[in-house]
Amino acid sequence: MLKDKYGKEIEEILSRYPVKRSALIPLLYVAQRDQGYVTESAMHEIAHLLKLTPPQVYETITFYTMFNLKPMGKFHIQVCKSLMCALVGSDTVIEWIKAKLRIAPGESTADGLFSLSVVECLAACGTAPMMQINDDYYEQLTENKLDRILADLRSIGTSPLKSGPFMWPEPLNVER
Amino acid sequence: MPQHELILLKNMMQPGYTGSLADYEKTGGYQALRNTLGKIAPPDVTAMVRKSGLRGRGGAGFPTGVKWGFLPKDYQGPRYLCCNADESEPGTFKDRQLMERDPHQVLEGIVLACYAIGAETAYIYIRGEMVLGSKILEQAIGEARVAGYIGKNILGTGINADVWVHRGAGAYICGEETALLESLEGKRGLPRVKPPFPATHGLYNKPTVVNNVETLANLPHIINRGPEWFAAIGSPPKSTGTRVFCVSGHVKRPGNYEIPMGMTVRELVYEHAGGMRSDKPMKAFIPGGASAPFLTPAHLDVKLDFEHVAAAGSMLGSGGVTVMEEGTSIVWAALRLMEFFYHESCGKCSPCREGSSWLVQTLRRILARRGRMEDLETLSDLCKNIAGRTVCAFGDAAVAPIQSTLKHWRQEYVDLINEAEVANLIRLEPAGRH
Amino acid sequence: MPETTPQMVRITIDGMTVNVPKGTLVIEAARRVGVMIPHFCYHPKLKPDANCRMCLVEIEKMPKLQTACSTPVDEGMNVRTATTVVDDAHKSVLEFILANHPLDCPVCDQGGKCDLQDFSHQYTAASRFVETKRIFQKEYFSPLIETQMNRCVQCLRCVRYCDEVMDVKALAPVGRGTMTEIKYFGSHPLDCEFCGGCVQICPVGAITSRLSMYEYRPWMLKRAETICGYCGDGCQITVQTKGQELIEVNSAHGAGRNNGDLCARGFFGFHAATDPHRLTHPLIRRDGVLVQTTWEEALEYVAARVGEIKAAHGGQTFGGLISGRCTNEDLYLFQKFLRMAVGTNNIDSSARYGHVNGLHAMQLVQGTHRWTVTFDDILDADVLILVGTNITETNPITGLKVKEAVKKRRATLMTIESLEPVVDTMSNIANLSHHHFRIPTDDTHHAILGLVKAVVEQNLTQPDLAQRHPAYLNAVTSALQQTSWQDLQAATGIEPDSFMRAAKVAAGARRVVILAGQLLLRSEHGYNGCVTLLDLLLLTGKLDSPGCGFAPLAEENNDQGAVEMGTVTEFLPGVRPVAGGADRERIAKQWNGDLPTDRGASLIEMLDRAHTGSLKAMFIVGENPVGSLPATIHAERSLRNLDLLVCQELFLTETAALAHVVLPVASSMEKHGTFTNTEGHVQAVRPSIEPVGESRPDWEVFSALSILLDSPMEYAESKEILKEIRSLIPDYGSLGPTPLPAKVDRSAMDRYLTVGYQRDLTTRYQPKVRASRPDGTVRLELAQSLFHSGKLSTRSKGLLQVEGSGRLRINPLDAARFALSDGDRVRLSSTSGEMTTEVKIMERVPQGTAWFPYHFGQTAVRLFECAIDPITQVPSFRTATVSIMKVA
């Protein structure tokens, strides 16, 4: 039960809103963090907590793209394919990852490490092409960088190439 | 390099500026709050904002002070401010920078707006993917709360304003203000039928103001330096202040550039963004995010302000300027955007829902050399039949790429279809001849 | 709330000028001048959603086309619906909607009644869509509801109905954009109320009923407008048939007291009449077994035996029992037959099981036997108090009125129920309640006392009551002083403060309606509870105020009619006392004979007399005392003792199996007549099919027997009986639109306030402390189920697919306590008997309690003791203490 594991956090979330249902998306994030996806029993529990029927939770969850209803790889790679990224090579990035990981968008690697998705604009068009892996953005991708990122993820579970607080172009007198 | 004074990006351009509370206070941060709360009457704050000529930076460009003025005057009970940080318009990435690099500037704007409209609660609806941004904001809120800028009894004035970060979960439409409210209420992000407007029936059916991040970030400056100062910047009287333009596509130095409104596209692209990335000339550009119609190099001298861009047949929108070089397939570009709109149509109303899928399929067919001449008429008919007949402005936005490319580059469509006809002829050749 | 007449505005539609209330939607205003604006997503029952965009119109001074379904009219508005621009818009929207719609009209069950099909013809729509249509995976939805999501036009009417009207929220629009489809949630079939609302409201063939798939086209069917035979709400239904086959039931928007809404029983329960086990021939007992015979032989035999027994022992050795499911005409003739042709007042009906408790209470306090309010008063109420009624299951349509009053009209709801307020995909009225007194059913009367005490102690009584009837007020006040808050709190588990707050709200409100249901009416305290509720209204000065009243809910469709027709021993037609007076004379005169003089016996007394041998013969019509009464009553032993038992039945029940003669009779699907619904509304019943087999309407049987017995009661058709009823009972003067509700009889009220109250005031106001239950036991209650009504519905194949057997409903905590999971078999034993059944875990069942649906209760009733109300003779057997044991 989420309530046993995250009781305090759940209470804190509920306290932010005068109307319970507003806590739905935040609670779904808690559930997704717990299992990597939102399970049927989590949806039932959340429905119960918010005094909603399970279909009300279900209709909301399926409207948004960020919730997974089935298990995903440990690293969920989401490459932006919208026009701005496409103009500067996102299709190549996708092909590159497909070749490296031997999976098509919508699939996961057999070892359960990677899942690949192709997504729409993630608000990083000035630093395109870009992708998001789990919570982190990776921008101005090159084939070289991609290789390093994948290697880093396999070895240390994260990569120093991820973006920090965003600023582009950076002030001229700051060395990059 | 910039000849003009920066407003919003000024702090973050300082070397070593981290966006912490200390850094922000050092540059005069939260002075506006100190000088306003309990010292200037809320209606006067609204009046100042109206006088400054500030218009919304979220896309529609509605005058901010006027919007605030729509809230019921004599209504007792809660009111809400929602900061629209859903930034999902393809080509736009300024709010992300404003929030991640100088969060307190946004927060100060939020508290000022709360004060002006009498809201005690504000939600920052940030797009779900911006995890870092939401963490930075949450941390900044924590700092500001400790320092007494946010929360109960701000700076001892007896004024309350709580600010919460609320993450979306992947839906462009939640940037539309009523869809945002629905989403914030834990529902599917479907736009509401208007009227009634959020000003009277907003979040939880209470009076609500929705403002964009950049809009709100301007407020401390307007207060500090006076509405007259602000109103003189840019292209008064209708387009005052600066805009952070997000330049993307085939330019040398893509990125965010803050310039006073009224500068030309040429200046922005060639002087600030370093010009085209290779020696190919520019073929097309979009001046205001994916929802804005495409323009041609003939429009390079159009001034980047609300009226001039509109007069040129497009819109300033969210300030996302995307540049395409010669050699880019226009039909392909239109399809890429159309695929975005198809993916993001919420599905509430039939013209947008069915039309977007129809348009995508037709464009794909044309690009796959299976188009027919009648498709052109169908395409423009469909666009006409969607525009103006939908629940929200998404429908109008979705048809912009096709309508404008059909207008300026019709020949490219015709060529693709001709290729298809040739392909058909070949296919139709009687079998058995060698 | 002052009554305000809505401000009228003047608008022009296509050149015609109309005056309509401000705020009317353009689409409705247009309808008034005969302009039909095409639409899909709009429905008058739902909040406008303006999603289909079909209803676009031009409105002067507005730059864009506007949706007529969401735009309210304003003074001077000029609307144009027939310009080329508008026509163009309609065509284009239709083209969009058709884009992904399959062209499968020939195999679609909606064909012939489809909005999309109609509009397509109207606009001769030709789609230019040449792309691939979206295709959804076929999903199994439920045994009763079929979905074809490829046909869905995403108007969300189903989802909105399920939420806004039913308050159930079982349907979810899933996904986004064109790929949005309507689903339910979970790895099991749809699990909901099955009200059929989604089927009825879908404008295309995306959601259809599985009971009538691919069998017919609408134009092949015959339609009959009639009244649902299940509960006392009295919903109007349209039964569609092909020959003798029942195909479909629906109810048009605006129709009947139900305004087109139905429940599962009404919508899916129509097959009971054509169940293959229907009796089709008369049966007669020969050498101990029932064998087929002819009507002539059967009737002559009965007449001969009646003659012999009457000659030997007299008319008062006969008794009669009839079901409240019969028509008024059947009921009326039954009692006239017994009183005049046979000569006995030993008459009873199923109203005895509880409905008479409410009626006796009303007679005593307000001098009427009918509601002084109507469904419309429920909608308009400021405060609604629901007592002992799981209303959304027993009387779902009255429940809808309550939901509407609370959700849309902001009534304050108080509930005295045992329901746990949990949200799931079945309505639970406690969820809407503002003051929920969650108490064990046995303690309902304690909660009522609490409310009255809170009224008196807070001086919320009507000021001039103290002047006009000080004795009454003092008596009530001092009786209540004897009752301590501690005792009440101990019994109900409710803090005094909650009573105080609720009492304040109720007393301060202008329009207060109290609805009392079966859990009160059929309980041991049914009568007392009702009188005390009437006290509550009296004390607060509301009993005779407009819009206020007490409304006991009838469980069987014609319980109210049964009492009004005089099929209870104590009343003649028109609810006139048998004992005497001018009414008795008048009726005797009209009937042209002498009325029997004995004080008749009610059901339990008749059975007792049969047992002791002083009752010799019985006519039992549509009732099954052997199957429905607890073992302690020994109904079977008593009936076996009779010299003559004649049963009129649809099916061979346990009781009919004991009869000497069984006569097959027509169900309400097969005859003309009238039913009186719970609010006293008399409505016409019409046949949809011919009587099954050789069955005949009940009244014809009584008429035929009366002729053979030489006191002929001859009628050519049921209408003639109705005419006779009308001459006796003015309330039956008209059928159809809302009757004026009955009025409180002030003189009766004054009589009650001066003497009437004295009879049992002290006992009523004395809390009876219940013996505590031993550990390891639960309180078993016979409960109503939404999917059934009486036993008749258990013959309906549709409803059996949703609930095919009785299962013991228990709370998850109790399940854990007894280590039970869903579907486990358990043995229940009480001091009176035992049974085995399956377990169904439901969170809404209160802890410590178990519910068993009484529709499947033949075996369960054995577990109950029976208490008889000394005043109303109501046998009550609703709760028992049982132990639970898991069995393999």
Ligand SMILES: Cc1cc2nc3c(=O)[nH]c(=O)nc-3n(C[C@H](O)[C@H](O)[C@H](O)COP(=O)(O)O)c2cc1C
């Ligand atoms: C489809 C659609 C998407 C939108 N997305 C955004 C967005 O991501 N961020 C934003 O600030 N405004 C967005 N808007 C505009 C908002 O509806 C609204 O006008 C704005 O938040 C108001 O703030 P402003 O007055 O400060 O601009 C969008 C509008 C539409 C129709």
Ligand code: SF4
């Ligand atoms: S225009 Fe599109 S996005 Fe807007 S409400 Fe209609 S379907 Fe949804």
Ligand code: FES
């Ligand atoms: S009926 Fe008006 S938009 Fe659907």
